[in-house]
Amino acid sequence: MTGDNAIEVRGLRNQFGDHVVHDDLDLDLRRGEILGVVGGSGTGKSVLLRSIVGLNQTRHGDIRVLGQNIGSLTSAEREALERRWGVMFQDGALFSSLTVRENVEVPLRAVRDLSDSDRIGLAELKVAMAGLPPNANDKYPSELSGGMRKRAGLARALALDPEILFLDEPTAGLDPIGADAFDRLIVELRDALNLSVFLVTHDLDTLHTCCDRIAVLAEKKVLATGTMSEMLAIDHPWVHEYFHGPRARAAMTPDHEDA
């Protein structure tokens, strides 16, 4: 068991029918780091996330989360592990019949003996920390904008102060200012809580501002991992196009550079 990896994936294979999504995929998420996972649409980023949290039955391979093999957990162990991670799905996946605050209260109900007022207070705290105004607490998901739903999803993922946070495209569909605030929030939370963050994104600005390392998914595996400067040096056509395209250049405006 390696102490400094929060997640270890080895030789993962995923397929739907005869459509192979991942083949012999390896990936590490170190403790306390923010790992950006990038790749073209349909390369299986969401599927990888779902496999790690055990929502997809995988064909082959080992997935260890916090030192425990996902495939061979008893239901009690699994429950304990689930309390140590938080997942924010691509489109929020909020419970539509509950208000935002009640959504955040759902995971908190697992804490025995927590008084109602504490539970409500903590839920409202998480909603505020995710950057939603107080009047969002009593709104239903259908009354929120797309960006607000994402923040509510984040608040729910953070409810139990997890050690690992899975985020599926958290900034997609947010305005640039909102996206920027979201990026800073994630870094702030990581610094304050020493979170390990598995961050699926297409947003080059997010990659620049948040991520310690980047993993590129292509050709059914993790093609490369490394820091942004290491990514810039890779000459695989897709990776090169991704990190040297016009958008990438725009994201690397001078204020991003140290020099």
Next chain:
Amino acid sequence: MLRFASRPRGTTLTTPATIRNPEDATLDQTQDGDLLRLGGALLVWTLPQLPRDLPTRIGLGDLDRMDTAGAWYLARARQAGTQLEGLSDSHARLIETVAQSVAPPERGAIPDARWHNILERTGKRVVGALGYFHELAEFLGRFLAAWLRALRHPSEFRLTSLVYHCQETGLRAVPIVFVMSFLIGVVLAFQGAAQLRQFGAEVFVVDLIAIAVLRELGILLTAIIVAGRTASALTASIGSMKMREEIDAMRTLGMDPDMVLILPRVLALLVTLPILGLLADLAGLTGGALMSWIVLDISPSMFLTRLGEVDVSHAIAGLVKAPVFAVIIGVIGCHAGMQVGRDAESLGRMTSSAVVNAIFAVIIADAIFSIVFSEMGI
């Protein structure tokens, strides 16, 4: 060089992987005069162990883990005047982060007058019900306006759509309407025979069946079945389009939802419900005739002769109601579909309320028809 490479870290995990289940984390508390010393893990899991009333001083020197829930407790304690001692830098930073998000305790006192609430709710319900009739009237108007427009500009009318909906609401309902009416005829004959035989008036069973089926039951039960089948289908189809903003997309593409969605659906009902009603009448009479033959020995030809003496106005009084029922069902179904919001739950809620409202409205309309017809002596 890019700036993201290294950044200051906050707390380091002092106890990695040793605590397998966060639920088993422990918090040590020792009371030392007015100082409460906390040690171990101050997490959401250990929060319930903390004392309800805040101590005047809290010592945090031995604390090795803290999460936002713990920080929240300490931030509020500090707000209430408790002194926090021995706070490490990283924990202090976490408390600062949390303190920024702690909502100021506003929330004005809620007036606690229970029957004020009851009155308010009743008022809202009444206004809501009146508003509902208003909206239904508006929908009826939209349907009629669309119809007029279709008459003036026949090219805008979607004939294919009308035919499709006639098939859906009409043709596909034929088996169930037929079987149900047939059985109603059978039941009427059977029950009627049992009663009328006591007076030796068996032959009047024909009148009983004819009047009951033609005037009331045939069309009413058909309308109820169609309300169940079609009102729900209308709400579901329009509602799911509404939910995915397809109707808004339609408007921006210059298509009028009234013309495209509502007109063909309601018109299809208007065409098919009288036909279904007629079919129900025939099926009911057939069932009645068959049963009369079996239990009362009234031969089919006798049944027909006797039937010829029943006033035709009964059949007309029955079928006249069909178009009215059709419009009621169509308007209620389409209106409910348009009320669907952006969540799937409202789709389910509106679908079931459309069915209930449509059936209820059909029965009320039938009662009104009965009163009006009897006043007019029909």
